[in-house]
Amino acid sequence: MFRLSRSRPRRRWAPAPASRRKPVLACPACGSDRICPIDWATAGDDHWWLLMHCGECLAWVQATVGNEQAAALDVELDRQQAEIRDDLATLEAERMAADVEAFTTALELDLVYADDFAR
Ligand SMILES: [Zn+2]
Numbered sequence: 369m370f371r372l373s374r375s376r377p378r379r380r381w382a383p384a385p386a387s388r389r390k391p392v393l394a395c396p397a398c399g400s401d402r403i404c405p406i407d408w409a410t411a412g413d414d415h416w417w418l419l420m421h422c423g424e425c426l427a428w429v430q431a432t433v434g435n436e437q438a439a440a441l442d443v444e445l446d447r448q449q450a451e452i453r454d455d456l457a458t459l460e461a462e463r464m465a466a467d468v469e470a471f472t473t474a475l476e477l478d479l480v481y482a483d484d485f486a487r
Contacts, residue, residue: 393420393431393441400424405441 402423
């Protein structure tokens with residue numbers, strides 16, 4: 369059958385827990401990692417100019433970063449986008465479950481009839 373293990377094996381590629389992960393970018397005004405590039409352009413062969421907006425304190429920040437940091441930021445943005453997508457899927461599933469429960473209750477209480485769906 370199943371056996372309880374005290375520690376879960378960790379995959380080599382698994383990201384570090386969020387509490388231990390150093391933000392790729394942090395807002396210089398408030399320190400939040402909820403700063404997002406809004407516009408960008410190359411700045412020479414090895415750098416990128418970024419215009420960023422902080423979702424926490426609403427500050428606008430301009431920065432120039434090297435290709436390596438820009439690549440790390442790109443990876444982090446993909447990770448954050450996947451996290452948002454997963455959270456959205458969870459919220460949608462919870463909302464749909466609540467809708468089903470409300471509809472089921474309405475049917476059980478005879479609050480809904482076939483005529484309610486007629487056009
Ligand atoms: Zn900020």
